[in-house]
Each structure stands twice: as structure tokens, then as C-alpha cells.
Amino acid sequence: MTQPDPADDAVIRLFNVSKRFGAKLALSNITLDIRKGEWLYVTGPSGAGKSTLLKLFYLGEKTTSGQVLAFGTNMNRLTAKEVPFLRRRFGIIFQDFKLIPNRNVFENVALVLEARGEPQNMIDKRTRNILRHAGMDKRMEAMPTSLSGGEQQRVAVARAIAGQPDVILADEPTGSLDPKSAEIIIGLLAAYHEKGATVMVATHDRDLLARKKGRIIRLEEGRLVEPEPVNGGRL
């Protein structure tokens, strides 16, 4: 009986990827497979290249050399018109939430579906459902500035999953939150992960690694160092 090729269920594959900002080498020769449905932590100290790595997946940055394949598509060959459609397969969460300040909670989440041209009744229904799930249904009319950090991040998670993406990319999602809020955020992401989504969390918070099992990779000065066998995550 032949063993399945581990690349068969890879949603993202990196081959010898490097990223340079001027003289600084942010990522160096990274080769990595991210499999469908896995929970993956990218750890490492500040400036190790965690955020840059995540940005490569949604084309927030382009590689200097090497190749990134997302869902079988070579990212280097995507045209500008194809980029939005690729991004719809990712849900992105930032440490600073990145909510649109002049849109209320409902509108921030609904934007994802509006951008896809979904019918209004579907947008209304799904947005309400997701906000209820995120525990933000009572604050749908609130403006982002009137929310606490934890609430803003809950809205950001709701926005990330509203489009039912295949992959969630979370860059320090609990970095500016208290432990209780962090617990809620990880809970929301875990619930979405259970539905079969791939979740990739960049963090240098070791407490976070203990909250949810997952594969861990570690970056140091842009290099992928040996993965750490923490909390039973598969390697």
C-alpha cells in the first residue's frame, strides 16, 4: 500500500521562498507545506518574519525569489484582476483589528459579502448569524471606536469568517487583548477550524500555544528553524 503524498492535501506550498526589503533579508529560503484543515502556529521573536510570511499568502507582499502555491495556483503568475478572487479564500485577522472606523459593526462584517456581490437578504442573514455567533449581535449598530479591544477583535474574526474562507490567517490575534478576550477569540477560531478550515496563527505569545493544539513552526531572523514539539501538536 502506497503512502499518500503529504503534498496532496496541501492548501499552501512554499518552495525556497525568500523576501528581501532593501538590504534586510526578511525571509530566507523557506520551504513549507500547509495542509488542509490543520491548525498551524508560526512563532518566533519580533522581526523574525512571521507577519511577512503571512503577507505572502494573500499577496500583501510578493516574494523576492522562490514560489508560493496557494490552492494549486502559482501566486507569482496571478494577474491583478485575479488577486481579489484569491483573497476571498483567505480570512485575515490583524493585531490592530483593522476595522473601518466610519462603518458600524454590521457594516464592517457585511462588507466582505457586499464585495462579492451577494444578494442583500443573504448578506443581512449571514452577517446577523455570524455576529450572534461572535456574541456581538447586541452591538451591531455600534461604531468600532466605541468597542473594547476584545469586542473589536471579535468583529474582526466575524469579518474574517463571513466569507467562509478556506484559510484563516491571524497575525498576533490576541497580542493586544486580555486573557479572557484572548480565550474568546481562540474559541471562535477553533469553532471555525472544526468546520474544516485551515487556521494559521502568527504569534510570539507562548501562552496562546497552550490554549489550542496545533503544529508549530519557528522563524528566527527569517529562517525556518526546527519545529518545536510543544503541546502535542503534530510535526
Place this chain on the structure above:
Amino acid sequence: MKRHMKRTLKDFTSHAFLHGITVVTIALTILIAGALLLVVENGESVISSWKNGVRIMVYLKGGAASADVEGTGHSLETMGGVAKVSFISRDEALTDLMESMEGQASLFEGLGENPLPDAYEVEVTPEAAEWERVQAMAAAMVKLPAVDEVEYGRSWLARVSRLLKMVELAGIALAGLFFIVALFIVYNTVRLALYSRRDEIEIMQLVGATGGFIKIPLYLAGVLEGAMGSILALFVLFGAYALFASGTGGGADAFELSFLSLGSMGGVFLYGIFVGWFGCFLSLREFMKEASS
């Protein structure tokens, strides 16, 4: 499109100050160009009314045979640029003269024989009422065998026509200049607005919004700003015109002012829309290039 329009209107209310500045900027530049257009249109209408009155008096030689008189009339009628030819006999001319100088009848006492010649009054078509053309027509008329003398006046018409042409040319040059100024200001205002919203645009891009989804409401906003700017400019221009017209008290008929024609107002409106759209197009093109680099 309904959804884009809704987003545009919502954006107008949430960024009222920035949109307001753009509308006022467009209105100011259109106001200047509109004022020039108003001057040129009124000048043209005055000149045109003057041109309608251009006449050439063709005096016939004394004792010309009636066949020659008739022949001259026929030649004048077939001449290019002639609208109407009326024969004025020497007796009619004298009667008219005496009537016009009523109260000074003593001047005509002892006149003896009527000194006035038979004449033709030639009305020139408005198209031919240019100084050079009238001059050429008069030169041709004086060559007719029965014609003694030709009289035509209004050489000042040529000077006014030339002056208006210069105003018109200056108007076109200034309109062009103001178009560039307006475009530059709109371009920078829209750019400023875009930069103030670059986070919002970046987020839209990250959630998978297409270029069209991001740009259409911005273009609609540009068009709306242009339309609002031109309407505002037309209102202000009309107010200034009404104030000026009432100040001049209507004046002589030849100088009666009128506001811009419907066609010109439509032109001003479309000009505003174009400035809004094109300014938006230029800044968006640059902004999106920077955003995607």
C-alpha cells in the same frame, strides 16, 4: 449599481467636509469659466442684433434710364449676401427727409428741384454682415453702370466684432487654463480624500473587493461632485447676473442682457461632471498604482 449609489451617498454623508471642499472647488473654477461664457454670449447677441441692421445705400446716377434702374435692382438682388433690396425713389426720399425734419420745413423752402437721387436700400444678410464682406459688396455695387455712389457705415462694427473675437479667444484660452487648474485642484482634493481613506481601501482590498467595487463609488462621487459643483456655480452665476442686470436697469435694447442659453448651461453642467470624473480618474489611477505596489 443601486448598491454602489447607496454606498456613494453614504460616503458623501460620512466624508461631508472633504466632498464639500471638492464641490466648492469645482464650483469656483466653473464660476470663472461660466462668467466668461456669459460675457461672450451676451457680446455675441449684441453684435448679432447689430449685424441684423447692416444696410448699404446704393445711389443711382441722375437721369438713369428706367431700364437701367430696373437692371441695377435685379443685379443687386442676385448678389451674394443680399437679404432684401428696396427701391426708394427720389420723391419718396425727399418726403421721408421732410417728415424726419418736421419743424424745420423752412430748410426746404426755395429748394426748387429735388436734389436727391433715386436709390436702392440693400439689406445685408447677418452671415454677410462682416466688415470685409460688406466692403467687397459695396465695391462690386459701385461698378454697376447706373450706380453713382454707395454708402455704408458702421465701420465700428468691425472693431467691436474683432474685440469680441479676442474676448472669445481669451475666453477659450482662459477656460482651457481654468480646466487645467480645476483638474489639478480636483485631482489633489480627491487624492487627499483617497489618502484619508487609504486604510479603508486597503481593508476592502484585503477582503477580496475587486477594483470595480472600490472604484465605482469613488467615480460616482467624482461625477456627483462635478454635477453639484456646476449646479452651485450656475446658481451663483445667476445670482450675480440678476444683481448686475437689475443694477444696469435693463439699459438700451441693444445692451439688454440675457443669462446663459439652455445649451450653454447643459455644457457647463457636463463640463463640471467631466472635471469631477477626470480628476477622480487621474488620482485613482495613481493611488491604485501606489496601493498595489
